[in-house]
């Protein structure tokens with residue numbers, strides 16, 4: 001299995017599907033509240049990618065703006081602002097663009113083979129230029145980013161780039177912001193070009209959230225569950241969702257941040273949960289299981305995806321998450337990280353296996369879970 005970053009596509013569009021006008025000036029499609037939301041999402045990513053067209057059209061800064069968020073990144077051992085990444089097939093890049101001049105962070109240019117020399121001549125002094133094949137090999141680019149330590153990638157456009165990621169089905173989350181106006185100009189850039197997308201009416205995206213932010217609305221979509229039973233092929237995708245949930249946990253210096261998703265045999269999400277979701281001692285698996293009726297017949301063939309091994313002893317409450325999973329009759333648990341003995345010694349995986357349950361570990365995501373909990377492991 002090729003490892004790639006978690007890919008989050010982010011775009012703001014007019015009601016009639018345009019992401020810019022033809023004035024030559026950037027078009028404001030967001031408001032302050034949404035800029036602040038985007039800033040927070042950026043701060044949680046390792047890299048931000050835009051196409052060379054966006055650099056030429058908008059000259060964006062692509063920085064984390066908030067000083068507090070920059071400081072929090074530095075405290076986590078990261079650079080103040082994510083790595084900047086672009087794609088080019090012509091190599092026509094301007095080294096004085098703000099993409100290259102601003103931000104105490106690396107700049108990475110993936111150029112098609114034929115454009116490497118031109119790109120290196122233009123921006124080789126201020127960026128790392130990488131040969132991305134001919135035609136550009138998008139899975140290869142993502143694998144290269146993962147090898148460089150990028151676990152979470154935010155893609156901020158423009159249209160050509162979003163079209164490429166969505167037609168390849170290479171994304172984990174789409175953030176679509178709709179501005180309350182229409183552009184109406186057929187020559188104005190569109191969010192997406194026509195194409196053979198795998199997400200027709202028979203295979204729709206899943207709407208995970210609709211969040212009004214003043215006069216704009218954020219629509220957060222997830223890819224459809226990969227077909228049928230959540231078997232080995234899709235375990236990693238479900239586990240990624242559990243890890244994503246763990247990022248919502250209120251911070252604690254005495255407990256892990258964990259996310260959990262309970263999925264039925266047909267791929268339906270029965271419940272999700274995360275640590276400290278509604279009270280300070282909540283565990284993720286407990287919070288999720290509390291949302292499902294104990295006699296729900298789908299539990300007998302369900303899978304619990306959890307970012308951390310289910311606990312076996314806990315200081316705050318008498319029943320452990322391992323006990324809750326056993327009592328619910330859930331036959332299968334997929335986890336990313338065996339609990340390190342920071343607070344208690346956990347034997348969740350062993351206990352579940354001894355009780356005849358299947359336990360699958362996917363250590364591909366363990367580093368990510370550790371990163372979410374980095375504050376518990378002072379250097």
Ligand SMILES: NC(=O)c1ccc[n+]([C@@H]2O[C@H](COP(=O)([O-])OP(=O)(O)OC[C@H]3O[C@@H](n4cnc5c(N)ncnc54)[C@H](OP(=O)(O)O)[C@@H]3O)[C@@H](O)[C@H]2O)c1
Pocket residue numbers: 010011012013019020026029050051052053054055057058087088089090091092112135136156157158159160161162164189
């Ligand atoms: N509203 C929003 O959220 C938002 C966000 C970003 C951008 N925008 C708007 O989007 C417009 C720009 O969109 P766009 O579609 O022109 O630009 P783009 O998607 O940013 O960049 C397209 C360029 O990226 C390179 N590229 C992309 N895929 C490639 C591939 N498979 N192989 C090689 N090179 C590849 C090519 O660069 P070369 O041309 O150098 O070969 C291509 O011309 C602007 O009007 C901007 O304002 C809006």
Ligand SMILES: [Zn+2]
Pocket residue numbers: 283284285286310311314320321322
């Ligand atoms: Zn627990």
